[in-house]
Amino acid sequence: MQGDNTTFIVIVAAIVVLALLAVWLVTRRKRTAHLRDTFGEEYDRTVKEHGRSDAERNLEEREKRVSDFQIRPLTIAERDRFAGQWKEVKALFVDSPQEAMLRGDRLLADMMQTRGFPMSDFDRRYEDLTVNHGKVAHHYREGHEIAERRAEATTEEMRRALKNYEQLFDELVSDAGAEPAALIHDEKRDGQPGDTGVWHSDQVSTTQTTLGQPIQRG
Structure with missing residues (x-):
């Protein structure tokens, strides 16, 4: 009985890990798609220069910084x-x-x-x-x-x-x-x-x- 419980726990844990991994992958893909759409060629240039992880972090920091600006159209x-x-x-x-x-x-x-x-x-x-x-x-x-x-x-x-x-x-x-x-x-x-x-x-x-x-x- 104890062995069955251990097996069950291991299976549940594996399912949880897989589910978390799936959520992470979906979130990362959405993040990448958003950044590609927002920055266009700049996304590819920044990834080439810094690598994907650092580039996406850099681009997200730009978005956050600019969101605090009071940008307006010209009169x-x-x-x-x-x-x-x-x-x-x-x-x-x-x-x-x-x-x-x-x-x-x-x-x-x-x-x-x-x-x-x-x-x-x-x-x-x-x-x-x-x-x-x-x-x-x-x-x-x-x-x-x-x-x-x-x-x-x-x-x-x-x-x-x-x-x-x-x-x-x-x-x-x-x-x-x-x-x-x-x-x-x-x-x-x-x-x-x-x-x-x-x-x-x-x-x-x-x-x-x-x-x-x-x-x-x-």
């Missing part, structure tokens, strides 16, 4: 102001790609601060951004990496950096309300959707800068 007036500044940045690229790239980098930081992101070093700012903007945050990182080595960057690389910045710019203004047509992007050219026109050296037009001096594109 219509703020959106229009930043859109005008962004248009000036793109116009400046024709004569001074490096300065345009640096101004674009500073403008995005200003936009993030206005929306409620605390200003710290780039790495922390980038991590905070990945929580709610995971699909475009990598563009910000790639653009910033080019800006960091600007002395060696080619014009084409700086153009790519500004295009990367534009991905984040569009995201940061997207929930402020209806887009102010001509300010967010230049008019489309040649019937091609999404073509802002500023990246082509064959275009000849005049754009006002912040200093009020026209820049001839050519």
Whole structure:
């Protein structure tokens, strides 16, 4: 009889252990699925850099930290102001790609601060951004990496950096309300959707800068 009781206890214990293991596996899969959905490419990048366990812990800490921020959309007036500044940045690229790239980098930081992101070093700012903007945050990182080595960057690389910045710019203004047509992007050219026109050296037009001096594109 004692042997039967021991066997029964062992079986029950094994069932309990298996049940707990099943719950743990389901919980971990849900956790992983949530983090993948939230962070997108950043999940894979962080796992590759830190390993799965540490990466998921890091990403959960980001979520918790950002949940305490008072993030808000831009007002219509703020959106229009930043859109005008962004248009000036793109116009400046024709004569001074490096300065345009640096101004674009500073403008995005200003936009993030206005929306409620605390200003710290780039790495922390980038991590905070990945929580709610995971699909475009990598563009910000790639653009910033080019800006960091600007002395060696080619014009084409700086153009790519500004295009990367534009991905984040569009995201940061997207929930402020209806887009102010001509300010967010230049008019489309040649019937091609999404073509802002500023990246082509064959275009000849005049754009006002912040200093009020026209820049001839050519």
